[in-house]
Amino acid sequence: MAFPFPASLSEALDHLLIAADEGLRALSGTAVPARPAPRAEGDGPGDAPARDLSGRLMRVNHAGEICAQALYSGQALVARDDAVRDALRSAASEERDHLAWCRDRLQELGSRPSYLDPFWYAGSFAWGVASGLAGDRWSLGFLAETEDQVERHLEGHLDRLPPDDHQSRAIVAQMRDDENRHGAMGRALGAKDLPLAVKSAMRAASRVMTRTAYWF
Numbered sequence: 001m002a003f004p005f006p007a008s009l010s011e012a013l014d015h016l017l018i019a020a021d022e023g024l025r026a027l028s029g030t031a032v033p034a035r036p037a038p039r040a041e042g043d044g045p046g047d048a049p050a051r052d053l054s055g056r057l058m059r060v061n062h063a064g065e066i067c068a069q070a071l072y073s074g075q076a077l078v079a080r081d082d083a084v085r086d087a088l089r090s091a092a093s094e095e096r097d098h099l100a101w102c103r104d105r106l107q108e109l110g111s112r113p114s115y116l117d118p119f120w121y122a123g124s125f126a127w128g129v130a131s132g133l134a135g136d137r138w139s140l141g142f143l144a145e146t147e148d149q150v151e152r153h154l155e156g157h158l159d160r161l162p163p164d165d166h167q168s169r170a171i172v173a174q175m176r177d178d179e180n181r182h183g184a185m186g187r188a189l190g191a192k193d194l195p196l197a198v199k200s201a202m203r204a205a206s207r208v209m210t211r212t213a214y215w216f
């Protein structure tokens, strides 16, 4: 079995610096997207309550993308296999697009990120490291389950977003498609199916985050 930690101090420092840089970029709102945001016609939602709802839902999605950055960063930090680490970093780059798209959409809607983003980041980073330490196949299982749950969550938001908020809907639909691909990537790399109790705990944790970020 491969040793789970970098072979040298300088390699360990490299990984830690990358992780610190990823955290700072995510939390400072300076993550640069590699792809332009999907664009849709129209400048809805037209009325204030609908705009407020869109702002809250996109804040929840932005907080979810903060969590995704942290999870992937934590998992990549302790991944044993270089191929797994590369796959995590490539998916994280698409998550960075999602983060930037949500952040820009929040501004357009006159809303704001969650005050608790640093807390979401820290908690998710710890989950990422813990799942990574359990081994690459468990880590990939955690990733695949997370992506499945996020995909279902985004489907729910497509039902809840105001019908005339075409721009938010275009972003969420693209994110959902990307999350679906990330989950498939995890399974293709050998993800283990997580125990039901772990899946339930993950659902409970994400409920706390989504309900809190809606308000704060």
Ligand SMILES: [Fe+2]
Binding pocket: 065, 068, 094, 095, 098, 175, 179
């Ligand atoms: Fe995402």
Ligand SMILES: [Fe+2]
Binding pocket: 068, 091, 095, 147, 178, 179, 182
């Ligand atoms: Fe994803």
